Amino acid sequence: MVNYPNGKKHTTKDLVTTRQKNSKIEYGKRGMSFEEAIDKTNQYYITHQIAVIHKKPTPVQIVKVDYPMRSKAVIKEAYFKTPSTTDYNGIYSGHHIDFEAKETHNKTSFPLQNLHPHQIDHMNQVAAQGGICFLLIHFSHWDDVYLLPFNQLIVYWDRYMKGGRKSITLTEIKNDGILIPYEYLPRLDYLAALNLKRESED
Amino acid sequence: MVNYPNGKKHTTKDLVTTRQKNSKIEYGKRGMSFEEAIDKTNQYYITHQIAVIHKKPTPVQIVKVDYPMRSKAVIKEAYFKTPSTTDYNGIYSGHHIDFEAKETHNKTSFPLQNLHPHQIDHMNQVAAQGGICFLLIHFSHWDDVYLLPFNQLIVYWDRYMKGGRKSITLTEIKNDGILIPYEYLPRLDYLAALNLKRESED
Numbered sequence: 001m002v003n004y005p006n007g008k009k010h011t012t013k014d015l016v017t018t019r020q021k022n023s024k025i026e027y028g029k030r031g032m033s034f035e036e037a038i039d040k041t042n043q044y045y046i047t048h049q050i051a052v053i054h055k056k057p058t059p060v061q062i063v064k065v066d067y068p069m070r071s072k073a074v075i076k077e078a079y080f081k082t083p084s085t086t087d088y089n090g091i092y093s094g095h096h097i098d099f100e101a102k103e104t105h106n107k108t109s110f111p112l113q114n115l116h117p118h119q120i121d122h123m124n125q126v127a128a129q130g131g132i133c134f135l136l137i138h139f140s141h142w143d144d145v146y147l148l149p150f151n152q153l154i155v156y157w158d159r160y161m162k163g164g165r166k167s168i169t170l171t172e173i174k175n176d177g178i179l180i181p182y183e184y185l186p187r188l189d190y191l192a193a194l195n196l197k198r199e200s201e202d
Numbered sequence: 203m204v205n206y207p208n209g210k211k212h213t214t215k216d217l218v219t220t221r222q223k224n225s226k227i228e229y230g231k232r233g234m235s236f237e238e239a240i241d242k243t244n245q246y247y248i249t250h251q252i253a254v255i256h257k258k259p260t261p262v263q264i265v266k267v268d269y270p271m272r273s274k275a276v277i278k279e280a281y282f283k284t285p286s287t288t289d290y291n292g293i294y295s296g297h298h299i300d301f302e303a304k305e306t307h308n309k310t311s312f313p314l315q316n317l318h319p320h321q322i323d324h325m326n327q328v329a330a331q332g333g334i335c336f337l338l339i340h341f342s343h344w345d346d347v348y349l350l351p352f353n354q355l356i357v358y359w360d361r362y363m364k365g366g367r368k369s370i371t372l373t374e375i376k377n378d379g380i381l382i383p384y385e386y387l388p389r390l391d392y393l394a395a396l397n398l399k400r401e402s403e404d
Contacts, residue, residue, distance in 0.1 A: 052327045054287055059259035060277065075262065075280035085256055089291065091298040094332035098293075125254045130296035 034103050034138040034145070037187045038088070044186035045092075051191060053090030053097055059083050085122045086133075092191055096131035098123060099190075103138040109167035110137050112160045120157055123150050136180075136190060137173065147193045148177035236305050236340040236347070239389045240290070246388035247294075253393060255292030255299055261285050287324045288335075294393055298333035300325060301392075305340040311369035312339050314362045322359055325352050338382075338392060339375065349395045350379035 032040070038055070045051040064077035086100040100123075102114045115135075123133040133150035148168075155176075156168045180193045234242070240257070247253040266279035288302040302325075304316045317337075325335040335352035350370075357378075358370045382395045 046327060049327070049330065052324070052331055052333075057259040057261035057283075058264070060262050060264075060280070062260070062262075073282060075282070076278065078262070078277035078280055080275060080277070081259075091300075091328055091331040091333045094298075096293040096296075096298040122254070125248060125251070126293055128251065129254055129293040131254075131293045 032187075034101065034140075037145075038101055038136070038190075041186040041188045041190065042088075042090075045191065051090060051092035051097065053088055053092065055088050056083070056085065082116065082118075084118055086119055092132075096126065096129070097191075098126045098131050098133045099136060101136040101138070103140055105140050106167075107139070107141045107170070109169045110139075110173060111167045112157060113166065115157070120154070124154070127151070132194065134190075134194065136188075137177070139170065145180045145188060145190075146173050146177040147180055147190055147197065148173055149194075149197060152176040234389075236303065236342075239347075240303055240338070240392075243388040243390045243392065244290075244292075247393065253292060253294035253299065255290055255294065257290050258285070258287065284318065284320075286320055288321055294334075298328065298331070299393075300328045300333050300335045301338060303338040303340070305342055307342050308369075309341070309343045309372070311371045312341075312375060313369045314359060315368065317359070322356070326356070329353070334396065336392075336396065338390075339379070341372065347382045347390060347392075348375050348379040349382055349392055349399065350375055351399060354378040 035055075042051075042053045042055070045053060059081040060075075061079045061081050062075055062077075063079065064075070066074045066076050068074065086098055088101065089096070089098040091097065100115065100119055102110070104110050104114065127133050127150050135148045135150070135153050137146045137148060138144075139146075153168075156172065160166055178193045178197045180188055180190055183189055237257075244253075244255045244257070247255060261283040262277075263281045263283050264277055264279075265281065266277070268276045268278050270276060288300055290303065291298070291300040293299065302317065302321055304312070306312050306316065329335050329352050337350045337352070337355050339348045339350060340346075341348075355370075358374065362368055380395045380399045382390055382392055385391055
């Protein structure tokens with residue numbers, strides 16, 4: 001263990017979270033954003049025939065499109081729409097997978113305002129059809145990613161809806177979720193974490 | 203049967219397909235487009251807890267966004283991207299569902315150029331994971347919609363890739379697919395058609 005001039009112990013965490021100019025959080029150990037890490041993982045899953053999971057495109061309301069001569073259509077006016085579902089879904093050896101990925105700068109809790117009520121409704125509907133739903137949470141300060149199964153998430157959401165706390169504490173997430181370990185390939189093996197979680201519940 | 207002045211027999215088909223000004227094909231008997239009919243059906247499936255199936259948003263590459271004071275962000279420059287997957291997916295009582303919907307004005311065949319090779323690749327990958335994939339084809343002239351399972355579609359795609367015919371004939375589609383009957387609710391009950399098809403193959 002090396003001690004640095006400021007007297008604090010050096011940990012890899014110190015090297016990690018740096019804001020980029022465009023205010024994206026850099027997903028430190030990998031030199032990529034959280035979203036990029038998920039995309040890379042999904043590419044790995046497809047290439048290795050493990051699963052077929054994609055991010056849905058950002059929903060956009062297109063108002064005006066120009067068709068310049070000899071070049072492709074240009075959208076000149078459009079607006080962001082509120083997504084009606086989660087961002088990711090797909091199939092993993094016969095199982096329907098549906099999840100949302102969220103990032104927080106908070107150190108000790110995940111604010112539930114990060115989720116839309118209709119995303120919770122959507123996961124409820126999918127779970128009722130037998131799908132596997134969960135939330136991936138990136139604590140950017142710690143550069144840690146947790147998988148929280150929907151059946152745990154809904155407990156905290158219901159508490160919030162009934163006037164209880166507006167967030168899930170990191171301690172609760174550590175208890176009910178599972179930390180996704182850092183790996184080289186795939187970058188963020190959330191399906192392995194999911195299996196581990198499911199096995200531990202059997 | 204009523205004979206009309208032009209000497210041709212009257213059928214309901216004559217009343218059906220009319221072009222709208224915006225060149226969308228009106229999905230006649232329902233007074234709605236093919237896509238709207240699918241959307242309505244998916245809404246019905248969700249409301250009645252039959253399935254959770256959504257259309258994916260159109261993929262768009264966003265280049266320039268303005269943030270005017272006190273109003274929401276406006277996308278000022280964006281381009282359409284080629285979709286890397288099919289348009290629709292979701293879950294139906296434990297089964298992962300993945301399909302593409304296409305319309306043709308042709309009377310006697312469906313041109314395979316309507317599909318992108320990567321959409322076929324995608325359905326191949328999903329089918330390998332145990333998902334149920336198919337194509338919905340709307341013959342706008344006849345206002346008939348057929349469901350063609352992927353395992354049949356791939357036969358005709360392979361024929362095309364090997365230099366054979368570039369389309370699937372309506373006769374082939376009638377043989378290998380299933381006509382989705384018109385109904386009031388749900389508008390286009392493709393899951394019922396799917397069940398019928400699967401039962402007939404058992």
